[in-house]
Amino acid sequence: MSIKIFHTATRKKEVFSPRQVGKVGIYVCGITAYDVCHIGHARAAVVFDVVVRHLRSRGYAVTYVKNFTDIDDKIIARAQKEGVAFSAIAERFIELHNQDMAALGVETPTITPRATDHIGEMISFINILMEKGFAYAIDGDVYFAVNSFQQYGGLSGRVLDEMQAGARVDINDKKKNPMDFALWKTSKEGEPFWESPWGKGRPGWHIECSAMSRRYLGDTFDIHGGGEDLIFPHHENEIAQSQAASGKPLANYWMHNGFVKVNSEKMSKSLGNIFPIRDILKNYHPEVLRLFMLQSHYRSPIDYSTDSLNEARAGLIRCYTTLRQLKEIAGTSANSAMMPANEKSPSKHKDYINRLNELTEKFDAALDDDFNTAQGLGYVFDVVRLINNFVTAERNILVAGKSAVLQEAKKAFEHFGAVLGILQDDPDHFFLTDKEMESRKRGLDIMEIEKLIKGRQEARIARDWARADEIRSQLAGLHIVLKDSKDNTTWSIE
RNA sequence: GGCGGCAUAGCCAAGUGGCUAAGGCAGCGGUCUGCAAAACCGUUAUUCUCCGGUUCAAAUCCGGAUGCCGCCUCCA
Structure with missing residues (x-):
């Protein structure tokens, strides 16, 4: 090529x-x-x-x-x-x-x-x-x-x-x-x-x-x-x-x-x-600015505005959400509810890997064609969806049974990141930075927010849903979105 | 006055002769969830500013119209 x-x-x-x-x-x-x-x-x-x-x-x-x-x-x-x-x-x-x-x-x-x-x-x-x-x-x-x-x-x-x-x-x-x-x-x-x-x-x-x-x-x-x-x-x-x-x-x-x-x-x-x-x-995280620029072809004029930066931020958050997932799965130890891969897995996993390779090749081809980063990013987001799909479909499978796909996904993202100069941050650090910047922009106090969330956690443990929802809607008024998992609550700013 | 570019869904944006017009944001329906969020599945342009033409076939080529923009001065 x-x-x-x-x-x-x-x-x-x-x-x-x-x-x-x-x-x-x-x-x-x-x-x-x-x-x-x-x-x-x-x-x-x-x-x-x-x-x-x-x-x-x-x-x-x-x-x-x-x-x-x-x-x-x-x-x-x-x-x-x-x-x-x-x-x-x-x-x-x-x-x-x-x-x-x-x-x-x-x-x-x-x-x-x-x-x-x-x-x-x-x-x-x-x-x-x-x-x-x-x-x-x-x-x-x-x-x-x-x-x-x-x-x-x-x-x-x-x-x-x-x-x-x-x-x-x-x-x-x-x-x-x-x-x-x-x-x-x-x-x-x-x-x-x-x-x-x-x-x-x-x-x-x-x-x-x-x-x-x-x-x-x-x-x-x-x-x-x-x-x-x-x-x-x-x-x-x-x-x-x-x-x-x-x-x-x-x-x-x-x-x-x-x-x-x-x-x-x-x-x-x-x-x-x-x-x-x-x-x-x-x-804004520097990669937000990069993503904003790379989403258009380099020869087209681009129109800068806070709206367009915010859109790029949303897209970048989508990527890092997947990267964080990958990181978390890699750190997961065996859970009793999880099952080893079954006999059908290898061929399904092969399909995922083939698809990953195909998208990576298309990404490279897009850049070969007069450095078409906008088209290339389309394939990056295709990989994001593919991997999210995989993670969802295989959430009850032991890590060992799916590590080949996860490895391949990691490689793909590293390649995209190395060429575009994005996805270079550690996911947790990315979200921390984002949270700090957004809080400061809106004059919010992170300590205050986390205190409220702690109070809500207590209410949830007590199954006091009314109280928990009240705190959540209070935070929602500040554009803060909560995400409950089994034993903790994370938050982000929209 | 001269030269050049752009016009694609609610918004941003790829695609430049032929499979179902990428992808992101936003929206809608479903799964999951105590309820949510995220994620997943599905869905959102019979149509690419308009009018002619070429072609078996055009968003894609040609001609014209309209609109927007850049360079001709320092400028990324």
Whole structure:
């Protein structure tokens, strides 16, 4: 089974064929470190995290490079506002980014280069472009001449002449063509700078990705990714620079993830609807956020709201309920009411195992098909139902008689979890975390609740059902749902 | 003005030429339970925005209409 990837340049799914057998080089544009990461950054990170996890689960040795832009106008602006060095700003937000990614269960990329550690590479890159006649310097600035690069617009499907017709154009510019973009910018008074053949200055935005991807992955590599907003101009410009310099294609497959909207509107500072990852994770288990994102295809826009997070939470609870069951059964000792498996069991168990294997294969096939996590999750939930069905049907059978199926189920869930980056928590810990977050959100006191439940337990033992039901409906008013088992009562918040 | 995307049940969301249109949430009926909850079993779109067309066959391809959205400026 081959992997298919939707390639932005052709707008079609293409069969993935890596440059070297068994190896994949992937470069994803990371953040500009001037503010905390929001849910949009989370989506890009989670999407490509799953891409890499799936490729690895399919046996590829993946080199994943994700950069940090640590010098740029917005960083400088913030540094000036706060009266600190630009590097202090970058350092701070890179650290916060790393915390957020770790909390989200995003695996650290193989290499996480920073722009300012590669100034020398960028300067020599620009030199090559100058020598080859693709770039020109004016008053300490260096620009890439888009007219010199025939294929400009190939990724985004734009034609230079048509763009210029209606586009807003920089007036009073030194550029030969308004679409020309800066490779190197002169530093203004008081701004950070590096020495260069064109004077004191700093790199333009696009050149860092070209320089760093070449350094770590070579002139041509397999996959280049990022948010769909980067298609133009950023990725178009990267292609122009890199291909002009090397004469070779930059990346064989370009992948772009869709946007996160909030209440059907684009997130933006002016609308004030930016949601930092760290704020959301105060109220939701990180896997809730992952599940919310992975339930849609990575190229579709998703609409963030507390309702959609709550739905994802309900789905995740369904998964963990089954995982908790499995854990409990594994810890169960023989009970006198239980029977050993009968002679019909082996073939029935074989059916369950076959079905599990089949669903696992379908899951993998779904991810092979342009990383269709939504379809894959459908199969995960099919396994949840299958196992719940098994547990119910065989609840009176000794563990020893059904351990083969349980083992296989455990393996299946471990596989799904490893690829999607969910179901990584211990079930009991998951429910504890969930309970704490939900209680805090609603201003409930866990101690109080448990005191009430204890009182109800006593009433139940005394068979005082009226009193027991009274306490339960009191708790129900607080959205607390009780679950009675033989000798204890557990609870959760809906 | 240029380029592109989307429209599937009450909600979210897969499917993009041919078996019964995945899955989640919500709802309904049953089993279980002191009663519940969870879980299980069953059930909830003869139909995929609308109108034409191609085809033996379309939610899926083509043309048109309507609606929503994104990019073209920093942006994941």
